[in-house]
Amino acid sequence: MSAAMKEPGQWESGLANSMNVSPCRAVLFASTSLYALAIFIFLTGFLSVSILDGFQRISKSAATGSVSEEAVEPHENSARRDRIVTAGKDHLDKVVIFLIDALRLDFVTGNTSGLTLLHQRLRDGSAKGFLARARTPTVTLPRLKALTTGAIPNFAEVITNFGTHTSVKDNFVEQLDKAGLRTVFHGDDTWLRMFPKAFVRSEGVSSFYVNDYTEVDFNVTRNVHTELLRDDWDVMILHYLGLDHIGHLWGPHSTLVPQKLRYYDYILEEIFSYLRSFAGKSLLVVLGDHGMTDAGSHGGTSSSEIDTPMVFLSPQFSVTNDSRSQTGTEEVALPVIDQVDLASTISVLMDTPIPRDNIGVVILPVVAEMLNSSTATRRAVCSLANQLKTKLPHRLIHERLTISQKLHCEPNDYNQDIKMTEELLEICKEAAENLSAASSDYGMFSMLSALVLLAILTAVFLHTFLQLWPSFFVECPNAVLLLTVFHVFSLCGSSFVEEEHQLWYYWVPLSYAVLLVQTLKSCPGYGNQAGRLGMMFVLHRVLREWNRTGDKWAHLPDVGDWIRQ
Structure with missing residues (x-):
């Protein structure tokens, strides 16, 4: 009888305990669901992407130094199109961009470099070499977008790196096409997914067959030989993947690396010999999109990943006979530039509009020698300043306008003209640094709201957790x-x-x-x-x-x- 009487009490006690536990479990379930929502809100702010629609256009008054720029909608590609700006004599006739994936700085500047052409010409001063500093993330797609748009992509590009889509930002590749210039491409098919209609001829190779570091380069070189026999292109872009694949498989200290660098050196010698025999102005640009760590990986912020070489070679360059021309065992020291400076430099040299999102500056030593005219160099820097002026702080706008007035309104001799151009470029560099620091266009409201929600949920979760298992920390x-x-x-x-x-x-x-x-x-x-x-x-x-x-x-x-x- 007594046992029978206990059963209802025990049942009521069990029911009460289950009723107490059920709300706690419901709170934990709701907290977990809200955790996922808070993380999603945070990511929408952290991975936000800012895009300026349309493409930049320069009015014909650019030829006089007064530059007027406006945005125009992108249009379909055609086989040949008249330039938006009538080309004058101050532009290049042929440019070859030779991009070696995962090219570390020491592969060029080291005294045991397999790239003999670059190393020797850097030492005798007949090449313009720079340490081009990349930004994170140091993976291929964000680096290509930085090089072609002059803007700094954010971490959302890491996700899209595995599902590359057509570029929607203004870039110098499509600006070349809109200006009526013929561009050919051979190499990493990421370019073809980014710019599907910008090339008159192209052949892509896959970047995801990492075990192949031989045929993936031979397929590019085969097309190089064909292109050098033709004379119907203005710009040739090559993207070699073999070095990156060797790095992922064996690391940068593998015995395969010097062999691969010597292979690239042979191709560079062949291309440069072709440019020397070309009658017009020509330029060869050799660069890397990012470097690699001692383990052969990339994506982070170490110096071996973000410091990449960018070397300009041209038959028109004169030998400077500076300190680097002396032979020795020390590495070649290079001045530092930003990787995004390439977009504005190529645009100026090819007389096309600078991309709208560009925050890089022109590389003055290259532009000054290739254009071979103080007036053309001044006009190039003024065009850059005009393109940046809507983004500049007020103090910088005032300084820019003051120097610009001196450049355009006062008669200056050659030396003063160069000096004023350099001063204006320094202002552009200061503006570019400020814009670069502010280029991470994060949604701060979303991020802070998510962090506050996560803090509240963490407190609720811990409180409920301790109620359910009070003996957890004891046991x-x-x-x-x-x-x-x-x-x-x-x-x-x-x-x-x-x-x-x-x-x-x-x-x-x-x-x-x-x-x-x-x-x-x-x-x-x-x-x-x-x-x-x-x-x-x-x-x-x-x-x-x-x-x-x-x-x-x-x-x-x-x-x-x-x-x-």
């Missing part, structure tokens, strides 16, 4: 709690994120040691258990030495290197 070992907290805080530093495996290298054997001690204390007769844990210690050490990963110590020899040798 959980202190060592596990300490390591968990330490691991969370270690992720606040980028270096710890890059080398997170180093923490696990110590955490795993520490866990084995704790288990070994507990086994020996609780089960002194089970020696085989201790032996198994000891074997796990040995295997862990072997696996650690099998293949070194990360960013800072990946270059050290390991078991995998010994097996490959």
